Amino acid sequence: MSFLTIAFALLFYAATAILLAGLAYKIFRFAKTPSPLKIATTPAPVTETGVVLRMFREVVFFESLFRGSKWTWTFGWVFHMGLLVVLIRHLRYVTDPVWGPIALIQPFGVYAGFAMVAGLGGLWARRFLVDRVRYISAPSDHLILILLILIGVSGLTMKFIAHTDVVAVKQFFMGLMTFSWSPLPADFFLVIHLLLVAFLMIIFPYSKLLHAPGVFFSPTRNQVDNPREKRHIAAWARKLEEQ
Amino acid sequence: MAKAKFEIPELQEYLDIPEIEPGTMAHSKPYVAKPVFQIPLGFPGELVDNWQEKALDKMGDLLGKYRSLRVFLDSCVKCGACTDKCHYFLSTKDPKNMPVARQDLLRKVYRRYFTLAGKFFPKLVGAEDLTKEVLDDWYSYFHQCSQCRRCSVFCPYGIDTAEISMAAREIMDSIGVGQKYCNEIIGKVYTIGNNLGLPGRALADTLEGLEEDVYDETGVDVKFPLDQKGADILVVTPSADFFAEPHVDGLIGYAKVFHAAGVSWTLSTTASEAANFGMFIGSYENMRKVSLRVRQAALELGVKRIVFGECGHAWRVAYAFLNTLAGPFDFLDPNYPVPQHILEFTYNEIQKGTLNLDKSVNDDMVLTFHDSCNIARATRMGDKPGGQFEIPRAVIKAVCNNFVDMEPETIHDLTYCCGGGGGLLTDDLMELRVKGAQPRMTALRNVIEEQGVTHMAAICAICKSQFTKVLPYYGMDMDQIVSVHQLVSNAIILTGQRTEGDETE
Numbered sequence: 222m223s224f225l226t227i228a229f230a231l232l233f234y235a236a237t238a239i240l241l242a243g244l245a246y247k248i249f250r251f252a253k254t255p256s257p258l259k260i261a262t263t264p265a266p267v268t269e270t271g272v273v274l275r276m277f278r279e280v281v282f283f284e285s286l287f288r289g290s291k292w293t294w295t296f297g298w299v300f301h302m303g304l305l306v307v308l309i310r311h312l313r314y315v316t317d318p319v320w321g322p323i324a325l326i327q328p329f330g331v332y333a334g335f336a337m338v339a340g341l342g343g344l345w346a347r348r349f350l351v352d353r354v355r356y357i358s359a360p361s362d363h364l365i366l367i368l369l370i371l372i373g374v375s376g377l378t379m380k381f382i383a384h385t386d387v388v389a390v391k392q393f394f395m396g397l398m399t400f401s402w403s404p405l406p407a408d409f410f411l412v413i414h415l416l417l418v419a420f421l422m423i424i425f426p427y428s429k430l431l432h433a434p435g436v437f438f439s440p441t442r443n444q445v446d447n448p449r450e451k452r453h454i455a456a457w458a459r460k461l462e463e464q
Numbered sequence: 465m466a467k468a469k470f471e472i473p474e475l476q477e478y479l480d481i482p483e484i485e486p487g488t489m490a491h492s493k494p495y496v497a498k499p500v501f502q503i504p505l506g507f508p509g510e511l512v513d514n515w516q517e518k519a520l521d522k523m524g525d526l527l528g529k530y531r532s533l534r535v536f537l538d539s540c541v542k543c544g545a546c547t548d549k550c551h552y553f554l555s556t557k558d559p560k561n562m563p564v565a566r567q568d569l570l571r572k573v574y575r576r577y578f579t580l581a582g583k584f585f586p587k588l589v590g591a592e593d594l595t596k597e598v599l600d601d602w603y604s605y606f607h608q609c610s611q612c613r614r615c616s617v618f619c620p621y622g623i624d625t626a627e628i629s630m631a632a633r634e635i636m637d638s639i640g641v642g643q644k645y646c647n648e649i650i651g652k653v654y655t656i657g658n659n660l661g662l663p664g665r666a667l668a669d670t671l672e673g674l675e676e677d678v679y680d681e682t683g684v685d686v687k688f689p690l691d692q693k694g695a696d697i698l699v700v701t702p703s704a705d706f707f708a709e710p711h712v713d714g715l716i717g718y719a720k721v722f723h724a725a726g727v728s729w730t731l732s733t734t735a736s737e738a739a740n741f742g743m744f745i746g747s748y749e750n751m752r753k754v755s756l757r758v759r760q761a762a763l764e765l766g767v768k769r770i771v772f773g774e775c776g777h778a779w780r781v782a783y784a785f786l787n788t789l790a791g792p793f794d795f796l797d798p799n800y801p802v803p804q805h806i807l808e809f810t811y812n813e814i815q816k817g818t819l820n821l822d823k824s825v826n827d828d829m830v831l832t833f834h835d836s837c838n839i840a841r842a843t844r845m846g847d848k849p850g851g852q853f854e855i856p857r858a859v860i861k862a863v864c865n866n867f868v869d870m871e872p873e874t875i876h877d878l879t880y881c882c883g884g885g886g887g888l889l890t891d892d893l894m895e896l897r898v899k900g901a902q903p904r905m906t907a908l909r910n911v912i913e914e915q916g917v918t919h920m921a922a923i924c925a926i927c928k929s930q931f932t933k934v935l936p937y938y939g940m941d942m943d944q945i946v947s948v949h950q951l952v953s954n955a956i957i958l959t960g961q962r963t964e965g966d967e968t969e
Contacts, residue, residue, distance in 0.1 A: 247538070254531040257748060259784045260624065262616045262841055264849035264877060279620070289545030289618030297543065297620075347544065352484050354544035356559045357568065359590030361581070362542050427581050428589075432621055435539030440532045441622035446844055448784045449801045452791045457529055461752065 226393070226405045229415060233397055236422040243426025244434065251438040255455035265446035272445050279442055293347065300340025300369075306333035307376075314391045315398065331380060338373040341366055365428065368417055375414040385411045470895040472937050473555055473902045475909050481548040484559040489552075493604045494892050497642035504651045505750055508640035515639040516594050520577055522638040523631075527578065529748075532627040537574045539621045540564060546615040546625075551880045552608050555902040560605045563615035563625040569601050570632050603641060606632040608896055610886035611744065611777075612837035617877055626886070630746025633887075637745055645890035646741045653754055658703035658737035667736055670706050678716060683962040686723045688715075688731070691765065695730035697722070698762050700738045700782070700803070701773025702925035710947045711928055714774050717949025718806050720956045724820070725813045729771070735761035738778035739925065743785075744887030755781065755789040758803075768796055770803040774947060776836035776885065776924030779805060783843040807923065808845050810952060811855045814862045820957045823865050829919045830866040831951070832911050833857060834904065834931075835879035836924035850876075856923055856948055863955035868915045874907040882922075884930030901934045909938070921948045 266272045278284040283301075287294045310330025313319045345366045348358045379385050385408040392403040405411075424430070437443065499509025512518055527534050546563040548554065553561035560566060568590065575582030575591035582591030592598060611626035636642065652661045662670070671688035678686045689695060699722075705715040722729045735757045742751030762770055770793070772782045782803045787793065793802040801808075813819050833856060845851040853876045861867050869875055883900030911917040922928050922945060931945040 251531065251535055251538075254528060254534050256531045257529060258788060260532060260627065260842070262613060262622060262624065262877075263844055263852065265844075267844075267847075267849060279622075283620050285618055285622065286543065286545050286620040289549070289620075290543070293543050293545055344543075351544060353481075353547035353559065353562060354542070356484055356486075357542045357544060357547065357562065357564050359542070360587070361585075361589040364588070424581075427579065429539070429541045432539040432541050435535050436621045438531060438535045439539070439622040440535070441616050441624050446849065448787055449803075452787045454788050455529070458748065458752075458788070461749070 222402060223404060223407070225407050225412070226402060229393075229405050229412075229419075230397055230402050232419045233415075236419040240422040240425050247426050247431060248434050251434065255457065256440045256444070257455035257458050259444055259446075259448040259453050260440050261444040261446050262441040263446060265444065267446050269445055272443055276437065276443060280436060293344070296340045296343030296347070298340075299336050300344060303333040303335075303337030303340055306330055307337055307373075314387070315394050317391075317395060331377075334373060334377050334380070338370060338377065341370045341373065345370070361428065365430070368421060372414060372417045372421065375410045375417065378410045379408075379414065383408065383410050470898070473899060475902070475906050475938060477906075477910065479554060479903050479906045482554065482557040484562075485557040486559055489556045489558040489561060489608060489896065490601075490604060492608060492893065492896050494607050494888070494890055495644040496603075497644040497647040501644060501647040501651055502637070502640065502642050504654060505637070505642070505647055505747070507637045507642055507647070511640045515599075518639045519594060519599075519635050520573075522635045523574065524578070526631050526634065527574075530627070530631065532624065533631050536567070536621075536623040536627060537571050540567065540571065540623055543620065545618045545620065546623075549615050549618055550609075550625075551612075551614070551883060551903045552610070552896065552900045555899040556608075556896075560601070561608055566605055566609055567623070567625055567628045569598070569605055570628055573598060599636075599641070602632050602636060606636070607643060607888065607893070610837070610881045610883065610888055610900065612881035612885055613841040614837065614878070614880065617841065629886070630743070632746075633744070634746035637747065643745070643887065645892070646745050646887040649739075650741050650745070650750055650754065653737055653741075653757075657733055657735070657757070659739050659741070660703040660706075662703055662706060662736065664733035664736075667706060667731075667733060671731070674712070674716060674719070678719065682958055684723070684958040684960050686719050686958070688719050689729060690731050691733055692728070692730035693765050695728045695765060695767055697727055697729040697769045697771050698735070698758075698765055698767040699729050699731050699771050699773060699806070700735050700758055700761070700778075701731070701806075702738045702775040702778055703736055704925040704929060705773055706736075708925070708929060709932070710943075710945060710950055711774075711925055713950035713953060714947030715949070717947065717951075717953030717956070718773060720953050720958060721806075721810050721813060721819065721949070724956060724958055725809075725818050730765060730767070732761035732765060734764060738772050738775045738782070740778060740781040741887060743777055743781050751781065751785065752789045755786055758782075758786065759790040759793075762793070762796065769800045770796065771806055771809055772803050773806050774923040774925065774949060776838040776926060778925075780838040780842040805845050805855075806949065807855050807859055810949070811846070811859055814859065820959075821863055821952075821955045822957050823863055823955055825954045826864040826951055827866070829864065829946075830868065830915065830917045831860055831864050831946075832868055832870055832908065832917045832920050833860060833875075833948075834882065834920050834922045834927060835875055835877075836922065836927050837879060837881045837885055839923065840877050840879045853877075856921075860921055860948060860951060863951045868911055868917060870907040870911050874903065880904045880907070882924070882927040882930040883934065885924075885926050889926050889930055897930060898934055898937045901930065901938070905934070905938045905940075908940075912940075919944050919946050921946050921951060923948050
């Protein structure tokens with residue numbers, strides 16, 4: 222077993238553990254922190270079903286962002302949808318046999334990879350071209366975009382320029398899951414790609430990538446507009462009433 | 465034109481998104497509260513010695529109490545969708561008035577002390593130590609947010625800068641750096657019963673005077689009852705309604721509607737104020753204490769219903785928070801929402817046909833309507849989402865023949881703040897208030913020039929006071945702002961009312 226294989230096996234175990242534990246901890250904190258007041262941005266749905274629909278439109282279509290900025294919406298939506306298809310496409314590396322629909326979308330996944338990188342490029346350009354966005358950008362805002370772009374570009378490079386042995390890659394990841402390790406091909410772009418992906422997994426729970434779970438916990442979007450009909454009170458606020 | 469020591473924005477047909485100009489409003493800050501205004505609210509009198517430690521403790525405390533704060537501080541991706549949405553940024557060009565940059569004043573401290581990335585790599589993620597300079601920035605720029613929530617409409621995660629600025633003000637209060645305007649007023653509510661410090665005797669005199677005025681004008685004995693036990697409806701209204709113009713004309717309108725509807729109602733000295741500045745300073749405890757007066761008044765007087773008068777943030781506290789803060793209201797008539805808005809009441813009476821209305825009385829005016837930010841984006845009227853836009857317009861159209869809306873991107877939930885909300889309606893922030901009104905003034909001027917609008921109706925005491933003060937800076941007349949119930953008052957014809965022909969007695 223090569224040093225590379227051992228290093229990457231350990232790296233991916235660690236990255237997965239950090240991603241899952243870190244996210245679980247953050248989500249637990251979000252969920253445990255009470256919302257003492259009804260603060261839905263109105264007009265807001267008056268039923269639970271309405272809230273589910275509002276959240277669906279927000280998560281799938283980025284409804285609020287669409288109202289806010291057409292350029293950011295275009296780049297952001299193209300990137301996220303591209304990323305989604307690419308992620309689904311990558312399921313073939315960790316499942317055996319590969320589920321039919323995942324096999325079917327393989328060709329689209331390649332286009333999605335380009336769309337993802339193009340969307341990211343647009344988002345990054347805004348950080349230079351729009352003075353307001355330039356002002357609010359910290360180094361980490363640029364670095365996360367660079368990280369994602371490099372992941373996309375290294376992946377596309379393996380598809381179109383410097384092929385890697387995808388069968389061996391699949392064996393490596395299947396091996397990680399069954400704790401019977403197989404060697405990882407020592408290809409430059411593969412090593413870069415996986416290194417960056419592991420890094421992304423590690424920083425996920427400690428960065429602004431928390432917007433992904435965060436949106437579901439946003440009180441302005443997930444509350445039912447029924448304060449007059451139903452009394453809403455947090456545990457710490459109820460204690461004030463007992464004094 | 466009023467005199468000003470600052471440049472008054474020139475109104476153009478379109479409001480362009482400006483290039484940023486750092487620091488243009490760094491000098492703007494309201495007077496700091498003296499100990500005499502801090503201590504009655506439970507805050508330290510002046511900046512405490514170990515203020516950094518105390519501020520961070522308070523931040524930690526709030527992070528455990530408010531999911532909004534925790535989620536909002538963690539979730540922002542700096543996408544920039546909010547950057548051109550704040551009326552204060554659009555008019556001052558100061559980048560720290562962009563909602564995300566305003567939030568970042570707090571977020572950078574949160575990151576430094578409460579996140580791993582900020583503890584280890586502060587420069588990389590834009591984390592900063594809590595220094596005196598940062599505190600000064602907080603005081604300046606968290607008092608340049610009117611908590612109008614316009615930014616939250618466009619945020620893909622629903623991040624509401626109002627929540628952040630409330631938390632920041634609460635942290636500052638907890639270390640002894642309070643704002644004089646808000647804290648002095650909350651103190652007055654505790655000691656006297658209302659924001660304006662109008663004692664019960666003076667209130668009774670004022671209401672008697674209003675009864676005489678209405679009698680002289682109409683010949684009808686319309687009552688303005690105070691502390692009347694056994695009345696059906698307790699009316700809680702902003703104290704500006706008792707004498708400020710055009711607010712008081714609205715109050716006369718409520719009284720005429722109740723009279724015509726034949727219901728018994730009363731005002732209360734205990735709750736002679738609908739406003740609740742506890743919200744502006746982000747203090748749950750103070751907001752609750754102010755709200756409990758309404759419960760106490762309802763119990764004292766034995767009323768069956770509670771109706772709130774025309775006021776924006778007061779309706780937010782009433783509609784969205786009152787049940788939480790001072791409920792449950794199981795001792796009131798379950799057939800009516802608790803509380804109701806005066807416009808819901810009037811709208812229902814119009815639907816029932818109990819009001820005799822002569823629209824033509826308002827024919828000398830062409831009206832437009834200013835959606836108040838808190839009503840538009842934090843409350844509802846009626847049963848359906850959006851009733852807060854439809855009901856006020858339906859009432860105006862029922863009493864006026866000439867109504868036009870301003871541009872679609874400046875009304876409904878996209879409405880611009882008047883520039884004086886969120887505890888900023890004070891003379892020491894006059895520059896901010898005048899500039900902040902620019903987006904609304906632009907839209908207003910357009911309908912004046914293109915559609916012949918003569919008056920703008922509002923349903924918020926703060927909006928009315930702010931516009932009355934600010935319109936002259938833009939070359940308009942302070943009388944162009946009217947109360948919605950003032951229009952109702954004009955149009956309503958009471959049974960037994962003198963008509964114009966009888967006026968020669």
